[in-house]
Amino acid sequence: MPSSDSGTVHIIGAGLAGLAAAVRLTEAGRAVAVHEATAHPGGRCRSYFDHVTDMVIDNGTHLLLSGNHAALDYLRTIGARDLLEGPEAAEFQFVDLASSARWTVRLNNGPVPWWIFAKGRRVPQTRARDYLPLMRLMWASGDRPLNELMACDGALYQRLIEPLFLAALNVRPVVGSGALARALVRETLALGGKACRPLIAPDGIGTAFVEPATRWLAARNVPVKLHHSLHALRFAGARVSHLDFGDDLMPLGDNDKVILAVPSYAAAMLVPGLQTPTAYCSIVNAHFRIDPPPGQPRMIGVVNGTAEWIFALPGRVAVTVSDAGRLLDLPRTEVAQRIWRDVAAVMSLPADVLPPWQIVRERRATFAATPEENAKRPGAETGWHNLVLAGDWTATGLPATIEGAIRSGNRAAGLVQRHPLARPAAA
Numbered sequence: 001m002p003s004s005d006s007g008t009v010h011i012i013g014a015g016l017a018g019l020a021a022a023v024r025l026t027e028a029g030r031a032v033a034v035h036e037a038t039a040h041p042g043g044r045c046r047s048y049f050d051h052v053t054d055m056v057i058d059n060g061t062h063l064l065l066s067g068n069h070a071a072l073d074y075l076r077t078i079g080a081r082d083l084l085e086g087p088e089a090a091e092f093q094f095v096d097l098a099s100s101a102r103w104t105v106r107l108n109n110g111p112v113p114w115w116i117f118a119k120g121r122r123v124p125q126t127r128a129r130d131y132l133p134l135m136r137l138m139w140a141s142g143d144r145p146l147n148e149l150m151a152c153d154g155a156l157y158q159r160l161i162e163p164l165f166l167a168a169l170n171v172r173p174v175v176g177s178g179a180l181a182r183a184l185v186r187e188t189l190a191l192g193g194k195a196c197r198p199l200i201a202p203d204g205i206g207t208a209f210v211e212p213a214t215r216w217l218a219a220r221n222v223p224v225k226l227h228h229s230l231h232a233l234r235f236a237g238a239r240v241s242h243l244d245f246g247d248d249l250m251p252l253g254d255n256d257k258v259i260l261a262v263p264s265y266a267a268a269m270l271v272p273g274l275q276t277p278t279a280y281c282s283i284v285n286a287h288f289r290i291d292p293p294p295g296q297p298r299m300i301g302v303v304n305g306t307a308e309w310i311f312a313l314p315g316r317v318a319v320t321v322s323d324a325g326r327l328l329d330l331p332r333t334e335v336a337q338r339i340w341r342d343v344a345a346v347m348s349l350p351a352d353v354l355p356p357w358q359i360v361r362e363r364r365a366t367f368a369a370t371p372e373e374n375a376k377r378p379g380a381e382t383g384w385h386n387l388v389l390a391g392d393w394t395a396t397g398l399p400a401t402i403e404g405a406i407r408s409g410n411r412a413a414g415l416v417q418r419h420p421l422a423r424p425a426a427a
């Protein structure tokens with residue numbers, strides 16, 4: 001571990017925000033220790049062996065876009081950029097289960113969106129002028145529900161905007177934050193196809209985002225202490241004085257810092273008076289152990305089904321359903337059957353023969369990306385000189401995504417370096 005003369009940065013939480021902060025600070029030569037409550041790093045972005053299907057599955061298939069520059073930089077640093085895969089061009093395939101219609105949206109690479117003028121590239125049954133509200137959205141100010149900023153109906157909405165925004169916001173787009181939708185458009189669609197290539201980790205998100213990071217940190221003698229849950233922060237004046245891990249009360253030196261990179265509900269319990277988002281949306285993932293039939297697209301968006309995105313992966317098919325509250329209280333077998341029916345229809349497989357399956361329900365997958373909840377997101381700095389916040393729920397300007405989590409970790413690392421010496425504690 002590098003010299004700790006300038007203090008150690010204790011990072012609480014080994015999700016992607018915490019891991020990104022650890023990588024940044026280690027690169028900058030700072031002494032770092034990561035403390036994770038559970039038995040595994042990765043938080044809400046993890047892979048694990050599932051005994052029912054007898055295969056390694058992700059808690060959810062994570063989709064990135066090629067414009068997610070912080071996430072891609074992080075992967076480059078830890079040597080894992082090649083583990084993400086995607087098409088050469090920004091293409092999105094869709095199927096409508098009500099009509100069996102299939103179409104592919106093909107964005108051109110540059111920022112001038114001539115794809116909306118090309119019938120074979122844009123959404124069927126739309127005209128170029130239907131896309132104007134998306135451009136107007138970019139210039140709207142303030143934060144209001146999306147349905148106050150644009151009409152949330154019609155072919156373009158149902159066949160492109162709703163599936164994309166629902167996946168990114170994890171809330172019904174009609175009630176979703178216009179400001180977060182705007183950020184998405186600015187960072188991806190508005191930059192053209194080169195920022196919109198869909199990328200996934202076919203061999204698992206743990207293999208791409210987590211294990212290379214912990215290996216990279218271990219090679220630099222940065223400990224990631226598992227089963228090391230922070231029970232409380234102890235304060236003295238304007239600084240954190242101790243980290244209370246239950247049976248281990250760790251005093252902090254004058255130059256030590258803390259990056260709290262835990263989920264919002266955990267942060268709210270640890271930091272007095274902290275306002276955070278309090279409403280959450282779930283994500284349900286279904287995993288089926290089956291070799292996808294040859295010729296299936298790597299991913300396909302589903303309209304008018306229970307399934308929303310179907311991923312054809314090596315030896316398995318994975319399905320994502322966002323803002324999935326309606327599925328949480330149904331029996332798991334019924335959820336699996338409903339989703340499998342959609343997969344079978346899309347892939348021309350028998351609907352009544354379910355392969356080995358697993359359903360993963362993440363109840364608090366992300367904060368609800370509505371204007372009300374978005375307004376509750378705190379910045380990274382706190383009232384304590386040596387305490388900084390990170391996490392996808394902090395005010396990143398982005399929805400709760402890998403990109404937002406990693407940017408928040410980078411921002412926290414930057415703040416810690418900007419104030420290398422702790423200010424003296426208040427009397």
Ligand SMILES: Cc1cc2nc3c(=O)[nH]c(=O)nc-3n(C[C@H](O)[C@H](O)[C@H](O)COP(=O)(O)OP(=O)(O)OC[C@H]3O[C@@H](n4cnc5c(N)ncnc54)[C@H](O)[C@@H]3O)c2cc1C
Pocket residue numbers: 012013014015016017018035036037038040041042043044045059060061062063064228229230231261262263266283284285362364365366390391392393400401402403405
């Ligand atoms: C099913 C699902 C699908 C998703 N799909 C996508 C997608 O397609 N694309 C995308 O970009 N994003 C997606 N996301 C969102 C993405 O996973 C998150 O935004 C990101 O992983 C959040 O990282 P984080 O570090 O902010 O928080 P977390 O991952 O929640 O990490 C926080 C860590 O802190 C630890 N912790 C909590 N309390 C303590 C304590 N007291 N002491 C020590 N440690 C503690 C936790 O165990 C955890 O490891 C998805 C999320 C889910 C759940």
